[in-house]
Amino acid sequence: MMRQTTQGRSSNSSIKDVQNSCDERGIAIQKVGVSDVHLPFLIKTKSGSFQSVLAKIKLTVDLPQEFKGTHMSRFIEILSDWSQKPVSYREIGNMLTDTIVRLHAKRAHIDIHFKYFVEKEAPVSGLKSMLDYDCTFSASLARGEQLDFVLGIIVPFTSLCPCSKEISQYGAHNQRGIMRVKIKQVHGKFIWIEDLAKMLEERGSCQVYPLLKREDEKYVTEKAYENPKFVEDVLRDLVLMLRKLDGIQWFEVECENYESIHNHSAYATHIENVDK
Template identity: 45%
Template sequence: MKDIQSSPSDVSIAIDRVGIKSLRLPLTVRDRERGRQNTVAEVDLAVDLPAEFKGTHMSRFVEALESWNGELDYHGFRELVAGVRTRLEAQNAHVTVRFPYFVRRASPASGAMSQMDYACTVQGDLTGDKFRITLGVEVPVMTVCPCSLAISDQGAHSQRTVVRARCRFKGFVWLEELITMAEGAGSSPVYALLKREDEKFVTEAAFANPCFVEDVVRGMAKSLEEHAGVVWYSVEAESFESIHNHCAFAGIERTKA
């Protein structure tokens, strides 16, 4: 059958990334408490395309995924990205895996147990002989405005803030480590289950620890700076303001010396 994709392109411009997005499949990830955790991934796969080719062979991306065992560890993930590059006869390959990660949490006062889910990302990039993994998490926290607390006779405005952190590292970094860092950067962690005594505890703890979005992003960055394995990081804190018709945000990106 005629291979249209390999025919000459009408416009001779190389494409940096071409591929497929949002393909779902089962995934197994490492869990610090239980060893392994089964979840569901949404995967994006891409390669570069030289200027002389009209298109890429989309089915080969799915074939590469079908040859993968779905275990998200360093060696297996590297083989997946390398397999994508080989099958597509490309120079560079990129695979991003997004998935919910669940941590069983105890409420702070009652001790009631519940599952918290966190949006996580693992990105693999293979360029030449260089393979790079970027690990990411999104963690909700509560923040209390220091300014509002200082100028108000009663209370202060509070809101949910999302801490988005990505890092590259040597060795190994647990998702739980990044989640704990992010939760420690806000006024209080967010919980799935709160009894009345827990609400009291969280409210009082948060009001005793007010913070701007700038404080949150600096706190997260400080924790990543102190982590011996992290070599690069990008952090953003976005506050969904409760009394303003906008969001507030701050970001820091650093390559560690």
């Protein structure tokens, strides 16, 4: 057994490392790594606990022009190690630092897409249920620089058409919409997904709830009717709210209403650098 082990080590040490060989084409690569990696991940929650999610991940580094390739297996090793630790803003920075060190890179990037669940309480009955939000952690880090972190979230909402309400003798058409929001935060600042989702969904005509009894359905129907909004109204209200949010450098907002009386959607978008 000892002889076999020794021979095995000798054989491994003699395997040629093609990735580290020289490339003479003179082309540096900005991002190289792994994409569409699906792993269970632990996301820190506002309550101090964590939520287990299924994450879809892209992890990359820069590759200098003189190197032929990177070590793809190391990316999976890094992600496997970090999938066992609850992560948020600070841990994402540590993960990228780990990536830079282990891949001998100058810069690393990561995108983590996942569904995050938040408990919601029905407005009248008080019944509790879980609503899912599509979320993204996108970050990049260069040696000696601060973490560049963007939080993305997709929030559903209800909107009711002001024009329909104005011209109709009774009723008004409404639709379910979604807000796609990305925010880049000042270094050291972080907003919890739970808090951001709550602030965003309050800008629609009414919130969306997974579980409603009849008294709740009456409430949300009348709430939307009393608060009619075009897709443009929802977007502008979101912009005003995000401008006031502490620690935001940049944001991007998209609103899309899945129309109930048309076979198309109503759409609006806005991107802004916040100068504070």
